Amino acid sequence: MSEGMLKDKFARTIRDLRISVTDRCNFRCFYCIPDEDIVWKRKQELLTYEEIILVAKIGAGLGVHKLRLTGGEPLVRRDIEYLIEELAKIPGVSDLALTTNSFELKDRAIALRSAGLTRLTISCDSLNADTFKTITRRDGLQEVLDGIEAAVKAGFPAPKVNCVVIRGLNDGEVADFADFSRATGVRMRFIEYMPLDNGHQWDRSLLVGGREILQKIKERHEITPISRDTPSETALRYVFADGAPGEIGIIAPVTMPFCGACSRLRLTADGNLRTCLFSMVDHNIKDRIRRGDDEELIRQFMIETVLKKEEGHRINESDFVQPPRTMSFIGG
Ligand code: SF4
Numbered sequence: 001m002s003e004g005m006l007k008d009k010f011a012r013t014i015r016d017l018r019i020s021v022t023d024r025c026n027f028r029c030f031y032c033i034p035d036e037d038i039v040w041k042r043k044q045e046l047l048t049y050e051e052i053i054l055v056a057k058i059g060a061g062l063g064v065h066k067l068r069l070t071g072g073e074p075l076v077r078r079d080i081e082y083l084i085e086e087l088a089k090i091p092g093v094s095d096l097a098l099t100t101n102s103f104e105l106k107d108r109a110i111a112l113r114s115a116g117l118t119r120l121t122i123s124c125d126s127l128n129a130d131t132f133k134t135i136t137r138r139d140g141l142q143e144v145l146d147g148i149e150a151a152v153k154a155g156f157p158a159p160k161v162n163c164v165v166i167r168g169l170n171d172g173e174v175a176d177f178a179d180f181s182r183a184t185g186v187r188m189r190f191i192e193y194m195p196l197d198n199g200h201q202w203d204r205s206l207l208v209g210g211r212e213i214l215q216k217i218k219e220r221h222e223i224t225p226i227s228r229d230t231p232s233e234t235a236l237r238y239v240f241a242d243g244a245p246g247e248i249g250i251i252a253p254v255t256m257p258f259c260g261a262c263s264r265l266r267l268t269a270d271g272n273l274r275t276c277l278f279s280m281v282d283h284n285i286k287d288r289i290r291r292g293d294d295e296e297l298i299r300q301f302m303i304e305t306v307l308k309k310e311e312g313h314r315i316n317e318s319d320f321v322q323p324p325r326t327m328s329f330i331g332g
Helices: 049-061 080-088 109-115 129-136 141-153 171-184 210-218 286-290 295-306
Strands: 016-020 066-070 095-100 119-123 160-165 187-192 223-226 236-240 247-251 264-267 272-274
Touching: 016 049, 049 080, 049 264, 049 286, 049 295, 066 080, 080 095, 080 109, 109 141, 119 141, 129 141, 141 171, 160 171, 171 187, 171 210, 171 247, 187 210, 210 236, 210 247, 264 295, 286 295
Parallel strands: 016 066, 016 264, 066 095, 095 119, 119 160, 160 187, 187 247
Antiparallel strands: 223 236, 236 247, 264 272
């Protein structure tokens, strides 16, 4: 096993591969997927599970030990438990996580756990049923909350709950989410609203910066900073000073970028490597696999691709251009 073979030209080591297994979703979050006229990828355009396993195996051989399954919504792709079982068997893979909207989690948590999944992250932007529906365009808050409960019962370590904070929509709920974390033990991750929306309507005035989110929490709870698990972890972390369960994390890619320690590479559902969430370039690995390139050629392609990794996003630069690919076709 050759630890740390995947280095970019800024001497960052790639250890995390985020794998989008589908572009499809059962929600229609307005900042991610349009509500109608969606042109989904056809089945043959998507990587098969065997192709995903191949890329993950080659990546593990290059020191990529953390895998995260994303979408769209990964639980809508059939037999994902099979993929999890196979990925969990890959030597060198020590962390296998999944990000879900939890709508189907209540009945799937135990099977996901026994398939070998080690961690769960749940996306939930509101604890208010009406606001939830406004954001997701689906009635599903109760199912999402039931899914969180089922995840804890299934033995997953305290799930992370991702909440994208948008001014004038759910920013009034930040302290309520902190209460929710105390009551359930989940680890909140408040995420700044990023320009990756399908309508390219992102507006900085809707952004609630990390410091402002923190202030909203401090108005209700005393919190204490704790250190990151790893230098590349994206969240600034806090615990409640009174020792209550739960945790607060602030992910502020716009106002407090963390690109300098980025260790992430992404694989899209349609078989492209992406060196950055905001990259303007896709690196097609699917066609190389399907034309019969052997593992050594694929390995070389991954190494060369990572050498093209951008230094960071340019959201705060005057020349910033939003990538054509939107979140549901990247996978977060
Ligand atoms: S914006 Fe790009 S470089 Fe920065 S942390 Fe995200 S993926 Fe890494």
